[in-house]
Amino acid sequence: MSVHAVRIVNIVESLLIGNDEAAEVNRARLKAAGVLTVNLMSSPGAGKTTLILRTIETLGDRARLGVIEGDIAGSIDTEKVLAGGAGDAIQINTGGNCHLEANMVHRALGDLDLGKCDVLVIENVGNLVCPTHWALGEHLKLCLVGAAEGHDKPIKYPQIFAVSDVIVLNKIDLIDHVDFDRTVFYESIQALNPGVPIFEVSCRTGEGLDAWTNWLLDRLAMLRKEG
């Protein structure tokens, strides 16, 4: 085997402006309403909607969960979370846009009954890249990863792991069927975002959902105490 030089073409990203003010308006409104708001980001198929459904179920009477569903197309997820007991839910169809933006959330908040929500989960479009750059007005950024996606995702998509306030590793029931190296996964996240909480769950078996949900309730109590 010969040694190959790796040649790299670096292309600098363009700057984003303007979205942050709209996000601040949303954030203040949600805080005033005492609604802890989570921007849920992941690859397509990591299990965002299923995590929402299982979180509603695990929370039970302890807190009501509202949902803003962001999708390219369709309203199947909003139907699912309303059927699954969400306090209120609204669908945003981005018509091809690869991420939600603060003004879209602002419009959705105009239609959402915040009086029926203690926690609001904004399910972003499935995408590990673009949502990272757009604040929505959330109090917490949650990065969800499915075990079948591989332990190298923090290395390949570092920004989302660096900016997230909490990371959930889902589908741990599949860990024995895929080559997932927990040490690499944890160490690469630690390097990008030291001390960030990481929860392992299986939405299929229910494993780990209590710990995740209790942490979320603690964060809700903190937000309301600050308020």
Add this chain to the structure above:
Amino acid sequence: MSVHAVRIVNIVESLLIGNDEAAEVNRARLKAAGVLTVNLMSSPGAGKTTLILRTIETLGDRARLGVIEGDIAGSIDTEKVLAGGAGDAIQINTGGNCHLEANMVHRALGDLDLGKCDVLVIENVGNLVCPTHWALGEHLKLCLVGAAEGHDKPIKYPQIFAVSDVIVLNKIDLIDHVDFDRTVFYESIQALNPGVPIFEVSCRTGEGLDAWTNWLLDRLAMLRKEG
């Protein structure tokens, strides 16, 4: 259970211009060189790099495979495909950009030795949305999906399935461990893109790789016959 009305906020996408001319320049150059070029698109963690490695292995002496690797960061995939026998390979780091664009590929082609490639695979950034909108100069768009992502991906991300020339369903060794409904998957693709070829493979077990690779060789022969 009460019936809930689903409220939808539709946001119209903005138009993209300018990239297509650069793509045509790339496409003509690649065709003149007799190099069948595939734009490989998928979610993060669907197994793009592993499919490339297994395709190189299965092609053996029948065709040399070149690779352009698009990533947010890192060069681990380029190292892997060169070690795995790629004819030549080059890394593009997008510095945060969520998709490759034709001008990035144009720059990479300046450094790539096309004389060592019969087939060129351009591994796009892991993203089921943005790459759809950007022609690179490819002859074929390939959409790769991992079974663990779920059978509903064509419904949730319709554009990529609609524009692809071939679809590969990977990780079929996991099908028994996840709730994957083949009927829904196939029917929804058929509705979006009638007659598009779909290959089922497991890069882990090797199942299905011969059929996929033989199809690719047929397409290479067709390109050269047209030429």
